[in-house]
Amino acid sequence: MTTRQPVLIAGLALLLGGWSAARADEGRTPIFGQTIITRPGSYFLARGLTVDGTEAITIGADNVTIDLNGQTIRGSTFTPSLIQIYGGTTSVRIRNGRLAGGVSSIGYDSTLAPPIRLYLQNVDFVDMLGTAVNIESASHVEVVGCRFHGSGGMGGGAQFQGTALSGRFTDNLLTDLAFGGLKVFGTRQFLVRGNVFSNVGAEGIFLGSGQAALIEGNTLAAIAGTDTTWGMRLEIDGALVQNNVISGYTIGLHLSSRGSRVAHNVVRNAVSTGSSGTGIALFSSSRDTLIFRNQIEGNAGCGLELGSGTTGNVYRSNMLRGNALGLCDNGAGNIDGGGNIQ
């Protein structure tokens, strides 16, 4: 870590900076109250914390593991972030507990410092006002087996930014999030698998820039006709999108991509106002993408839309029955590879 500039917060109950800190069995360091962590190590939350206005835990050291130990950290509407990570911290693991309330649950807001490696496992994020996990500079992220639940028309899931970001977002459950589920920018390689999205506004999955993603085996369901949202919005090249179930969005799968493969998905019941609502939509920068063997059914507009400016895309063996307009090809040089059924 090279650029950390920690700012001490007055009135902290505990400052975990020295080796003299009390240690529990297994050699882990207990956290009893509001804390700034300035040493690498393994920490656990010994009791639930409630904060108002400031962070509960601030991490200003590399190689920190925090076991939330089944406990809850709760913040108020005045808590910007329940756990704040200083710029330049390079490796943090947080697992096994609950982060409730606050504007954000975990924040890392430095775009100038070296990117962080962040690992989250088995954490509940509930009742946050904004995006639960907001990491503005990351090199690798893993979010596994977590649950994100918003309420009151607020809350979002996770947002990661990087320039060559790798990671995985797997086996998570996201419900009632107004501001989107997963947003990732600057991927070098990324895996999104086995997640359940329910009533997630904006986009369920938004990969905004980069390349090389596998998006597989996710279920995304909106409340048909009430949400003006997109199930997946993929603006990266080289995405393999397979075996997902997408239902009830304004656009099920929105793609601006080159060289991707979209196969074996079920995309249904896209509904917007009136007769619009598209199952799979390829927009202007899309080219050389294969749309293969998808079940695209019951959408109020086009089942498969190839927008103006799209070219070289191939669609074949798709099931397109039950859509108001079936296939809508407004591009040039897109190819019907055969076997499509309308």
Add this chain to the structure above:
Amino acid sequence: MSVVAGVARADQGRIPIFGPVTITQPGSYVLTRDITVSSGTPINIQASNVTIDLNGHSLTNSPTGGRLITIFSPSTNIRIANGRLVGGVRGIDYNTSTGNAGTSVSIHAVDFEPQGEIAVDISNAISFEMTSSSITNAYTGVLITNPNATTDPRVTARLVGNRFARITHYGVIITGMRSFIATDNEFSDSGLAGIFLVMGSGLITRNVFSAGVALGTIGIDLQGGATGLVLDNTFKGLERGVWAMSNGNRIAGNLIIGPPASAGGSPRGIVLGASGFAADRNLIEINRIDMQSGCAIQFTPDSHDNIYRINTLRGSGGLAVCNNGTGNVDAGGNVY
């Protein structure tokens, strides 16, 4: 015993449970010994944001004794992990009242056996998750319901890596579902169906369903608009592998081996529709179905415009396709 803040804490700051308890405060609790009762409920939860680590121990009740863990409305964000729930009429029960916001419950690595009624009954769920757990010898395995199912289907669920064995009624039944994943689960000897879904959309993949000596009934039963991707599952010895009474499913890559002809009944591999329940525009492809009697794929008169292709339907005496619907199309590549 009532547990409140300020009581003695076990190692690492968790609150010990060493006898029947009513939890009234959020927190992280750990069971420090087995608890056996003959009536009543060993653990009552009357707070949100509660984590209970059963710590490898058992809660035991008499066969007619009551619940093992009761979650009282409006408690939510409840986690229960790592132990055994033995006996009683119900293992985990959410005691709801209508009109509240619903609950979120997560269960991990818990073994249930046997429950006289229902192993897990969550009657007003927002989200439900069960992983790496087993339910054996119950009347119903998991029952997730929503009191406003028809007007506000909102159950979100993940069931991953669980085992359901010798269930008299349904292995998993979810009504009022919105979004769902069931993967890597094992269902054996479910009396009525392994998975029974009403409404919503989901992914059901890499599960195994089997019957023992007796003729099993249904592997996956999709009703009331429940729709999704039924992919790469294995079914052995069931009277129905997949029964879809909904539109727009993709049923693909499954292996369905019917029961022996001597088992009787009227076996079917995949059934589309039922009297009064339409099944339209479904896609059935790349399945391997081997029936010794009955039909590999049956389209009832209430099925329309479905497509089947690239299925291998050779069997040892059963029929390949029984098409009593209209507009259903052989799109090629099927092997009879």
